[in-house]
Amino acid sequence: MWQYWLILSGIFFIGEIITVGFLLFWFGVAGLISMIVSFFTSNLIIQMAVFVISSVILIFATKPLVKKVSNSKTIETNASSLIGKKAIVIQDINNLNNVGQVKLGGEIWSAQSDDGSVIDANSEVEVVRIDGVKLIVKSHSNVTTSV
Numbered sequence: 001m002w003q004y005w006l007i008l009s010g011i012f013f014i015g016e017i018i019t020v021g022f023l024l025f026w027f028g029v030a031g032l033i034s035m036i037v038s039f040f041t042s043n044l045i046i047q048m049a050v051f052v053i054s055s056v057i058l059i060f061a062t063k064p065l066v067k068k069v070s071n072s073k074t075i076e077t078n079a080s081s082l083i084g085k086k087a088i089v090i091q092d093i094n095n096l097n098n099v100g101q102v103k104l105g106g107e108i109w110s111a112q113s114d115d116g117s118v119i120d121a122n123s124e125v126e127v128v129r130i131d132g133v134k135l136i137v138k139s140h141s142n143v144t145t146s147v
Contacts, residue, residue, distance in 0.1 A: 001042060005035035005051075022066065023059070030055040082127050087111075087137065093119040102135060110134045 009031030016024040034051040041047070085104060093100030095116050102111040102125060113119050114128045114136050125137035 001044070001047065002035045002038040005031050005038055005047070009035065026058040026062065027055055029058055080130070082135065083129060085127050087125050087127060087135070089119050089121050089123045089125055089137075092121050093125075093137070102137060104135070111137050114138045 009028045012024045012028035012031060016022070016028065030051050033054045034047050037050045038047050082104060087102040087104035087109070089100070089111070090103050090108065091099060091101040093102075093111050093113050095112050098112075100111045100113075100119070102109050104127070110133060111125070112131070112134055113125075115138065117139065119125060119137070119139050123139060125139055127135050128138050129136045
């Protein structure tokens with residue numbers, strides 16, 4: 001019976017390589033544990049119980065590790081790093097006419113206001129989010145600044 005457990009483990013490991021979800025790996029390890037148990041007993045119910053119990057234990061025992069790795073600090077790159085930055089309006093922002101541009105870090109971006117209000121040129125705004133290729137901004141202050 002150990003051959004079946006070895007084949008099943010191999011299938012789980014190959015499936016893990018294909019899916020890279022880090023879940024099937026633990027079923028493969030549980031299959032290897034069940035293979036070892038099959039050397040000591042030929043009772044299929046015991047082997048299946050060992051497989052199920054070891055799978056559950058391995059999955060739940062490693063869940064905190066997976067959370068720690070997956071919740072690692074993400075590095076803001078490209079456009080996502082613009083959120084929260086201040087920009088200067090160089091063309092009036094009017095969502096109704098779908099016009100408006102801001103200058104941020106030497107680059108000119110199309111922009112819309114987050115609340116639908118009109119924001120005059122030379123106003124300072126803050127980037128709230130990015131929608132496609134447009135920055136969604138909110139009025140930061142009414143201080144007029146030169147571009």
